[in-house]
Amino acid sequence: MPSPTTDPNTVEDPTPTSRTKARRPRLSREVVLTTALALVDAEGLEALSMRRLGAELERDPMGLYRYAKNRADLLDGITEVVLEKLVIPTDGVDWQQQLRRTAHDFRDLALAHPHVVPLLVTRPLSTPLGLRPLGTLRPLGTLRPLENILDLLIGAGFAPADALHVYRAYYGYLYGHILNELQEFVVDEEENEALLRLGLHRLPARSFPRLRAMAPVLADYDGAGELEAGITILLGGLAAQLNPTAPRTLPGSMPDPAPQESS
Amino acid sequence: MPSPTTDPNTVEDPTPTSRTKARRPRLSREVVLTTALALVDAEGLEALSMRRLGAELERDPMGLYRYAKNRADLLDGITEVVLEKLVIPTDGVDWQQQLRRTAHDFRDLALAHPHVVPLLVTRPLSTPLGLRPLGTLRPLGTLRPLENILDLLIGAGFAPADALHVYRAYYGYLYGHILNELQEFVVDEEENEALLRLGLHRLPARSFPRLRAMAPVLADYDGAGELEAGITILLGGLAAQLNPTAPRTLPGSMPDPAPQESS
DNA sequence: ACGCCTTGCCTACAACGTAGACTGTACGTG
DNA sequence: CACGTACAGTCTACGTTGTAGGCAAGGCGT
Numbered sequence: 269m270p271s272p273t274t275d276p277n278t279v280e281d282p283t284p285t286s287r288t289k290a291r292r293p294r295l296s297r298e299v300v301l302t303t304a305l306a307l308v309d310a311e312g313l314e315a316l317s318m319r320r321l322g323a324e325l326e327r328d329p330m331g332l333y334r335y336a337k338n339r340a341d342l343l344d345g346i347t348e349v350v351l352e353k354l355v356i357p358t359d360g361v362d363w364q365q366q367l368r369r370t371a372h373d374f375r376d377l378a379l380a381h382p383h384v385v386p387l388l389v390t391r392p393l394s395t396p397l398g399l400r401p402l403g404t405l406r407p408l409g410t411l412r413p414l415e416n417i418l419d420l421l422i423g424a425g426f427a428p429a430d431a432l433h434v435y436r437a438y439y440g441y442l443y444g445h446i447l448n449e450l451q452e453f454v455v456d457e458e459e460n461e462a463l464l465r466l467g468l469h470r471l472p473a474r475s476f477p478r479l480r481a482m483a484p485v486l487a488d489y490d491g492a493g494e495l496e497a498g499i500t501i502l503l504g505g506l507a508a509q510l511n512p513t514a515p516r517t518l519p520g521s522m523p524d525p526a527p528q529e530s531s
Numbered sequence: 532m533p534s535p536t537t538d539p540n541t542v543e544d545p546t547p548t549s550r551t552k553a554r555r556p557r558l559s560r561e562v563v564l565t566t567a568l569a570l571v572d573a574e575g576l577e578a579l580s581m582r583r584l585g586a587e588l589e590r591d592p593m594g595l596y597r598y599a600k601n602r603a604d605l606l607d608g609i610t611e612v613v614l615e616k617l618v619i620p621t622d623g624v625d626w627q628q629q630l631r632r633t634a635h636d637f638r639d640l641a642l643a644h645p646h647v648v649p650l651l652v653t654r655p656l657s658t659p660l661g662l663r664p665l666g667t668l669r670p671l672g673t674l675r676p677l678e679n680i681l682d683l684l685i686g687a688g689f690a691p692a693d694a695l696h697v698y699r700a701y702y703g704y705l706y707g708h709i710l711n712e713l714q715e716f717v718v719d720e721e722e723n724e725a726l727l728r729l730g731l732h733r734l735p736a737r738s739f740p741r742l743r744a745m746a747p748v749l750a751d752y753d754g755a756g757e758l759e760a761g762i763t764i765l766l767g768g769l770a771a772q773l774n775p776t777a778p779r780t781l782p783g784s785m786p787d788p789a790p791q792e793s794s
Numbered sequence: 795a796c797g798c799c800t801t802g803c804c805t806a807c808a809a810c811g812t813a814g815a816c817t818g819t820a821c822g823t824g
Numbered sequence: 825c826a827c828g829t830a831c832a833g834t835c836t837a838c839g840t841t842g843t844a845g846g847c848a849a850g851g852c853g854t
Contacts, residue, residue: 295801317841328803330843339842386653389710411742418741428741429748436711437704437761444707447652448699478681478691479674485692498700498765501772505764558832580810591834593812602811 295327297335301345305384308346312383316342347391350384353377356416363424364503367417371442371499372492378446379491385450389443413439430510441502442495449491558590560598564608568647571609575646579605610654610673613647616640619679626687627766630680634705634762635755641709642754648713652706676702693773704765705758712754 303324308316318339322329336342354377356370378385414435421431479486566587571579581602585592599605617640619633641648654673677698684694742749 318843319841330804331802333843334801386649389652390649411739415739415742418745422741428745431741432745432748433757433760436708436757437764440707440711440761441700441704441765442707443710444703444705445699447706448703476674476678478685479678482681482691482695485695494696494699497696497772498703501700501768502704502761502764505768509760509764581812582810590832593835594833596812597832 295325295331295335297345298349300325300332300335301342301349304342305346305349305381308383309381313386318342343387344391346384347387350377350381350388351412354413356413356420358416358419358423363421363426364507366420367438367503368496368499370417371438371495374442375446375449375492375495378450382450385446389447426510433510434506437502437506438499441498445491445495445498449489449494558588558594558598560608563588563595563598564605564612567605568609568612568644571646572644576649581605606650607654607673609647610650613640613644613651614673614675617676619676619683621679621682621686626684626689627770629683630701630766631759631762633680634701634758637705638709638712638755638758641713645713648709652710689773696773697769700765700769701762704761708754708758708761712752712757 300321304316304321307321307324318329318332321342322332325332332342336345354370354373357366378388417435417438418428418431421434422428426434563584567579567584570584570587581592581595584605585595588595595605599608617633617636620629641651680698680701681691681694684697685691689697
């Protein structure tokens with residue numbers, strides 16, 4: 269759809285009142301964010317401009333400012349839309365199993381929206397916790413995973429402080445793995461494997477001998493397997509170091525009152 | 532220095548030939564990138580525009596295109612300048628110790644240039660391996676850490692494929708940890724601790740009960756400690772799972788010919 | 795019927811990245 | 825000393841961006 273105003277299959281709307289409303293689904297923040305996400309998925313982050321998004325919605329660019337006060341807010345919104353797709357069940361049957369599964373869910377999500385990943389890992393960074401526009405509790409959705417995983421872990425018997433440690437190690441590795449994996453192929457994996465091999469082959473052999481020798485190994489990369497292995501190591505290590513007060517098969521009662529909250 | 536053209540301590544250069552050259556240190560890619568980095572460090576990524584950087588160098592913005600063909604290239608350059616500061620000794624006395632130390636070096640580097648971190652973790656992602664402008668071997672510097680760590684690990688006796696696994700888990704966690712840590716305080720840690728507490732206090736208690744209860748624990752965060760713990764777990768686990776063919780105290784000979792390189 | 799409030803459009807502006815032509819200085823060669 | 829070539833640096837200009845502010849028109853309570 270190059271120029272939507274001259275799109276032949278629109279009926280040219282002679283009566284702009286009712287026709288227009290039927291054709292354009294009555295904007296809402298959700299609609300805006302969703303189509304913004306679609307645009308980013310299709311054409312990358314830089315393609316997302318207010319004007320372009322406005323064109324996509326067949327609406328004046330300025331109208332978008334009703335639903336996102338900023339371009340930055342729009343990006344935050346996209347981040348949230350994506351993150352909301354990640355449901356983390358908190359009935360802690362087995363926390364390790366649970367975390368393992370959500371790790372893969374997260375990975376799938378990231379691979380489904382590779383262009384959004386920079387936002388996922390970066391957006392909360394550019395507007396740190398304390399400084400968020402708390403009046404609108406919009407960007408708080410970024411904290412959802414944190415809250416959910418804390419809930420899961422504490423429900424599984426961890427002391428709150430320990431739960432935090434587990435979360436940090438877990439999510440840290442998760443983020444890092446995703447970033448690493450996405451570096452291997454971004455555009456499309458089919459033809460990129462060839463390109464990668466080609467690229468490595470052209471590497472200056474003198475300064476990157478190890479890398480060059482590794483082209484074949486680099487070419488076939490099992491992201492899921494790699495993630496699984498890393499998570500296993502991490503979770504195993506964590507469990508050995510600081511274990512939940514209750515055994516892991518304990519159902520989700522709440523055996524923790526609160527940490528010592530002096531000061 | 533608000534307006535450098537009217538800076539009183541410059542001598543107004545009546546003879547523009549020799550004076551100007553003395554005042555402006557004869558641009559070079561390195562100079563450009565360095566002051567660009569300084570600008571980013573001081574005012575954040577968005578403050579870096581060609582025009583602004585030109586003003587900083589008291590030069591026409593267009594002149595910069597001699598040293599960076601793009602704004603993107605400029606960002607790549609900054610990434611590289613920062614990454615070059617990270618020296619990874621490859622004399623593998625003890626690979627675990629070595630990796631642990633470089634992890635902290637990397638952390639220090641990231642904390643010294645927090646605004647660049649999004650570039651560090653993201654830039655290679657937006658221009659994937661195979662598609663780099665290989666004619667100029669500029670952005671290859673991003674691969675330096677990979678090459679170095681591979682060298683270190685293989686030198687310590689790992690099979691190349693295993694070295695890759697170690698690298699991925701290690702750098703994955705490292706990246707993730709940095710991102711996590713930077714989310715806690717970005718602008719300045721002094722007053723942000725208060726802000727964070729304040730922010731959490733204002734969190735909707737209903738939907739974020741765990742987080743709210745954790746404000747005090749969140750407030751004092753030992754990044755180095757957390758990193759150390761995570762790395763220990765990871766490296767320990769990795770060592771247990773796939774150990775180098777030679778004991779770790781072996782000096783850096785090269786006991787590996789190459790992997791099977793059929794195909 | 796009235797007036798308000800939401801929704802959307804339009805114009806306008808400063809700042810951006812960058813193409814292309816231009817000017818000056820430096821220097822190897824006659 | 826004169827010249828031409830190369831290159832550092834500048835100037836102008838164009839299209840695009842984010843966004844402020846004002847204005848038109850429909851939905852709805854009174």
